[in-house]
Amino acid sequence: MxxxxxxxxxxxxxxxxxxxxxxxxxxxxxxxxxxxxxxxxxxxxxxxxxxxxxxxxxxxxxxSFHEWNILANEGTWIGIQNYVAVLQPAPWANDWAPLTDPTANTFWYSLKTTVVYAIGTVPLQIYGGLAVALMLDKRVRGKKVYRAAFFMPMMLSGAASAVMWRWFLAADGIINSLLPSFLEHNWAGDPGTALMGVMLMAVWGGIGGNMIFFLAGLQNIPEELYEAARIDGATGWHRFRHVTWPNLGNTNFFVIVMAIISAFQVFGIALVFSQGGPYYATTTTVLLVYQRAFEEGAMGYGAAMAFLLFCLIFAFSYYQYKNRDQAEVGY
Structure with a gap:
């Protein structure tokens, strides 16, 4: 100590x-x-x-302060008009319509979609990775095989994963073939369930990466601490609460911040899975930036959205850094 x-x-x-x-x-x-x-x-x-x-x-x-022509590589200075256009109308000034109707303000609607995606995926990715790491940190027969199996989704590209999961969740896909007829549904083509399909794919692919980080953190905890806790009569839950969890403080901070940043930057799987549809159901903020800037040619407008998203991510990351527990465990 x-x-x-x-x-x-x-x-x-x-x-x-x-x-x-x-x-x-x-x-x-x-x-x-x-x-x-x-x-x-x-x-x-x-x-x-x-x-x-x-x-x-x-x-x-x-x-972002210009009305930019990407072909001519020049633009006209318009000040903050792009930022005003992105943020108007504000949800609170319009009966919160931009959060429910994508035609009212697509930026706010895509930001809401991104937040829902983050809330639905980040906890499962983090705690799922921790649970798997705790299981594989013990003496389990075939532990290396299990580690490789859980990490394998990380080895696939996002595009390949999106194509595979769209096939699974299609009306004539594998998922429906395993369900009773009254539960069959076009999971990927319904605006009410398409985002859930993207979230399911993200959780499936994210648990393995977090598992690696948590395994590294678990293996750095001295075994003497567990032995002392056992001698004092600590149960498995108390050993996790008072030994494992405090010693994973830095790992938790890193995994949480990186998972949330990754969730707010989701792009590839949403683009390949359904190109933001159906009816903007999977249009995340980064995907909207891509559509406005490169598909529609509004580079200044897209750059303004990108920097607003950057400010949001930076503010959250800074808040997490300033408020995390700075105390380190000594041995």
């Missing part, structure tokens, strides 16, 4: 500092030299990030 008092830690830190200073003097290096070497090692990644990621993002932000 963590040492009480700071004497041992202070002594170790002083010894480490002296060793580093001595080695640096023998090699003719200094702290400034080490910093420069670190910057030089990071420089290629920083250059690639600036050119291929940061640069296009800033350019898209610039385009």
């Amino acid at each position: 963590a040492f009480e008092g700071g004497e041992r830690g202070t002594t170790d830190e002083r010894l480490t500092a002296r060793l580093r200073t001595g080695v640096g003097e023998r090699l003719g290096t200094s702290d400034e030299h080490d910093t420069l070497v670190g910057v030089l090692f990071c420089l290629p990644n920083l250059v690639a990030f600036s050119i291929f990621l940061l640069g296009p993002v800033l350019y898209a932000f610039y385009i």
